[in-house]
Amino acid sequence: MNVLDVLDRNLVKVPLMHTDKQGVITELVEIMAKAKGYSSDQFEDVLNAVLDRESLGSTGIGNGIAIPHAKSDVVEHVSLVVGISKLPVEFDAPDGQKSRIFFLVLAPSKEASAHVELLASIARSCTSQVFRRMLEQSRDSDEVVRLFME
Amino acid sequence: MGVPFKQIVVYLDGSESSMTAIMYGIKLAKEHDAKLTAVYVVNTRALSELVKAGIFVSIERDEYQRDLQLDADRYLRHASRLAQQKQVLIETVKLEGTVHVVMKELLKSSKADLLVLGGVTDIRSRREELASETDRMLRTSPCPVLVVRDDDDIWLEFEA
Numbered sequence: 001m002n003v004l005d006v007l008d009r010n011l012v013k014v015p016l017m018h019t020d021k022q023g024v025i026t027e028l029v030e031i032m033a034k035a036k037g038y039s040s041d042q043f044e045d046v047l048n049a050v051l052d053r054e055s056l057g058s059t060g061i062g063n064g065i066a067i068p069h070a071k072s073d074v075v076e077h078v079s080l081v082v083g084i085s086k087l088p089v090e091f092d093a094p095d096g097q098k099s100r101i102f103f104l105v106l107a108p109s110k111e112a113s114a115h116v117e118l119l120a121s122i123a124r125s126c127t128s129q130v131f132r133r134m135l136e137q138s139r140d141s142d143e144v145v146r147l148f149m150e
Numbered sequence: 151m152g153v154p155f156k157q158i159v160v161y162l163d164g165s166e167s168s169m170t171a172i173m174y175g176i177k178l179a180k181e182h183d184a185k186l187t188a189v190y191v192v193n194t195r196a197l198s199e200l201v202k203a204g205i206f207v208s209i210e211r212d213e214y215q216r217d218l219q220l221d222a223d224r225y226l227r228h229a230s231r232l233a234q235q236k237q238v239l240i241e242t243v244k245l246e247g248t249v250h251v252v253m254k255e256l257l258k259s260s261k262a263d264l265l266v267l268g269g270v271t272d273i274r275s276r277r278e279e280l281a282s283e284t285d286r287m288l289r290t291s292p293c294p295v296l297v298v299r300d301d302d303d304i305w306l307e308f309e310a
Contacts, residue, residue: 001165002282053210061204069205071217094204110224112217113164113193120196123203 001114002121003148006080010035012141015086016102024089025050025068028081028104042074046106060091060099064136065126069105069119071112078107078114080122082144084135100136101126154182159262161253161287162190162225167268167300172229173308174298175266180238184264187241188229189256190222193283195248219244232308250286258292265295 013031018024029050033043049070053059060066066089081104088098103122107115125148126132138144160175162168172188179186197215200206206214226242233240245252257265270285288295298304 056209057207059205067205109217110221111164112214113221116193116196116200116214116218119200119205123199123205 001078001117003080003118003125006078006118007082007145007148008035008080009141009145011080012082012144014084014138014140014144016083019085019087019089021089021091024083024085024102025054025104028068028083028102031081031083032079032104032106036075038074045074046070046072050104050106058092060093061123062093062095062097063126063129063132064088064097064099065101065103065132066091066093066099067103067105067119067122071109071115072106073108075106075108078105078111078118080105080118084138084144101132155184155264156182157187157260157262158182158184158264158266159187159189159257159260160229160266161268161284162188162229163268163284164190164221164225165268167298168225169228169268170300170304171266171268171298172232173304174296176233176236176238176240177308178264178266180236185241186233186238187243187260187262188226189243189245189253190226191249191252192218192222192244192246193249194246249283250290253287254290254292262293265291265293267295267297269300270297
């Protein structure tokens with residue numbers, strides 16, 4: 001399982017509208033909920049799962065990247081939403097740097113292995129500073145998808 | 151090296167393609183009267199990397215490690231059931247560590263003469279090239295490797 005296995009241009013948003021942590025997380029979950037046709041209860045379940053995880057410690061990992069994630073049996077399979085913000089968002093990253101690149105990863109509890117592999121794949125993909133810069137400068141979802149395909 | 155094969159090892163990772171591989175491995179073991187082993191490796195290295203990268207907090211790593219153990223048990227039980235359906239003896243092995251490293255050790259210690267893998271990933275991006283554990287096993291295996299394409303025909307034939 002890697003990013004390209006689950007990357008879907010309909011689940012990529014450039015730019016994100018919100019400029020605060022809670023707003024960005026909500027926006028990312030909304031993108032997923034809209035694309036998958038979740039009910040408002042399902043949306044709330046997923047959002048709460050992500051916020052509960054966030055309460056354990058920030059998923060801002062530094063270098064301008066945040067990877068909010070959670071297990072939720074609302075989702076059928078491991079899923080990914082990518083969002084790029086024009087403005088840096090305070091995400092409590094350990095390096096103190098604000099985030100502009102966001103990956104929301106959701107997985108059902110029965111797909112732990114794929115969940116772990118996808119998170120590792122995202123971490124690997126974003127080790128390159130040049131790649132991160134190109135992601136931050138991408139203008140639309142097609143460009144984000146193209147960058148991952150290169 | 152033994153031809154026909156006498157010691158076949160199938161690597162399971164929970165993917166659909168690895169399920170196809172176990173079906174193929176079972177049929178192959180039956181035809182060759184070979185010893186069959188199904189292996190699942192709990193990727194503890196990936197978990198540690200996620201903690202190091204700051205993606206997982208330690209409590210989360212422990213929780214996911216338990217989930218991965220459950221995944222392993224579930225898929226190995228499934229492999230046993232499939233083998234039983236075809237009256238093939240199977241040994242199931244659960245390991246932990248860096249997948250391609252512990253698999254290489256197991257293949258050597260068990261004197262395996264064939265490793266059966268599900269499909270390797272398509273190369274769609276330079277970044278992901280050679281990153282998958284299946285790809286690494288393919289390249290580092292001390293014994294011949296059979297890559298089973300994820301094919302509906304194998305499922306249909308198995309279930310027939």
